[in-house]
Amino acid sequence: MQRKIVSLASINIDEVYHVPHIVKPGETLSSTHRQQNAGGKGANASVAAARAGGHVSIVGKIGKDGIWVRDLLASSGANTDQITVLDDTATGHAIIQVDKNGENSIVLFPGANYQINEEDARRAFAQYGTGDWLLLTNETTGVDEAIRQARSCGMQILWNPAPMPADMMSANRPVDLVDILVVNETELLHLAQQFDNIDLCEGSDERYAKIAQQIIELFGTHAIIVTLGSEGSVGLVRRASTNSHEVRLGNQDKSPSKDEIVVIRMKCAPIKKEQIQDTTAAGDTWVGYFAAELARLQNGSPESVGSLASITPAMVEHAMSFATYASGITVTRLGAFPSIPIRHEVEAFFKSKELP
Template sequence: MPKIFSFASINIDEVYSVPHIVCPGETLTSTRRQQHAGGKGTNASIAAARSGHSHVTVIGKIGPDGLWIRTLIESTGANIDHITVLEKTPTGRAIIQVDDAGENAIFLFPGANHMLTQDDARKALAVSSSEGDWLLLTNETTAVVEAMRMAKDVGMQVLWNPAPVDSRVVANGLVDVLVVNESELAEIARQQKGKEADGGGLGDCAKLARQVMLWMDCHVIAVTLGSKGSLGLVRRSRLNTHEITIHATEDNNSNSDSSSSSDDDIVEVRMACAPVGKDQVKDTTGAGDTWVGYFAAELARKQGDSPESIGSAVTSLTPSMVEHAMRVATYASGLAVTQMGAVTSIPHRAQVDEFLKTKKAIQNNPKIK
């Protein structure tokens, strides 16, 4: 199975429960405060490890105040040999408001996350990466593009979640799999065209995703759409010899959670939201990162089953592989919103499998920390 290297942001999350997200000029009293491990890179890395992937390496930097997070990451089974402790720089922080409906608002202090360099990427990738391994990145650290270039130089596959979107980070031609939410997709499209992009309905999202896919020259793009589920576009290789029938098509019955359609060499996959009731939603923090981590791990797992899709043949990632990974990621993130916190809400694979089987979103494992 291809290994996963996560060029990761590592944060201490301070979570405040509030009646509503604070407005400009407003002073609001929080009803609860919690502190958790966080950072988009940390969350996605732990999600990949908890999915059952046995080779997840985290590359990151923390201050002395973040040693407990390094220990937590190690407890998930991820490799922490490339998490460096900076004695004079604090760990990154995220200040998170969570309202009564479970929605959140976040601002970041980057701290040690902005001390990552291309040398950190080179040292980690030179030691243990192989052709066909995955590099997983977000936009919460420095040296993002440099790390991508090094990964491509050694034949790795790059999965990028460009959050937060930064117009200074241009990665065209370096990304194999792009994962964005609806607003991130619209912002990337706006930057591409230099004007406001429409972001209204699923049809518009599909159109924007196709434009961004072609512009960035990536092979797969996945768009998470909250309560509307997710959308995937896959470039199909005519040389692909291991394609299997996709799980569902537009002609299937309405009870299916996914559908697909093909336009030229791009296959569109639509995935419904996991069956989580509104009364079960407690906190959406980290749900998107859970989706990313599980998605990456499932792509790697499926490639392990079909080794002809690894490495230089990344274009032969099939719609079926992507559809499977989207489904597992959707159910994992569905479970995540039923719990408070980011890392604390990321489910283990056995729980996700049970949810997929029963369609009942229940997290009751006391071992999750």
């Protein structure tokens, strides 16, 4: 069964300014270079998933000023039939500073991204069913209802809840309906801090894994992935595995059981510091490639047919590794869409460990 991916996507026009350092409060700083690119966390992840070979459809809204962005999304291989052009609202915009080390700072204007509603999700999900994937971030409206509708359709849900609001849990967000959460270390801490009963494990060598384990147990999520920048990533998945990269939290002598939490640790791709140019779309590339690769693995797995319990640690580990190499290429290039590699480049890098 071909697993389809529907992306509830933020779509932005990025104004990128290259600066010696990120501007400080009260400081006026001259930019050395300016670019206008297509972007948005959801759009970036959608492009990555499509370039990875995924069957991707995008649900989103833009203004007339963003029609060229929609055309670029289509040229990436994604289906854009469900992107609506609004007459009276501008496309979302992002002001991005990129410093000499490739680090960035971003200011968002949501624009048309905040016009997505319950009806948009209802129309979109009419074409999808059991085992298909919903991919979404927190840069649009309609997220909670989209998750609930996707679950009612039997879809699998991968949520990258970024940007992470300080009051995310106060509105009863449906985290318990999500199959896979993908967060960075800052977002993980922000989420954990919203619960009095979660130990933040300060000073622990296993801090992020231990916090993620508490969250996965709290919500019953199938998997949580924490991306750690230059430190790689750590994934926690339900069910045991004997893979050499994996360890089990708790009693190491305990026999494998269905409910055990398997920890997968992944190093960064072999990128030298001097090769890094721009980290803007690195996380989004990781998410899109991870989703597409996981869907591809499920397509070829006999135990996956009609089953949401087929997300095995081995599948997650491979998808994490492949996504790591994809985002490794991304940071060596400028811009958002232009930096996202196509599948054969990632396959070559994954095999040779040499940048394409």
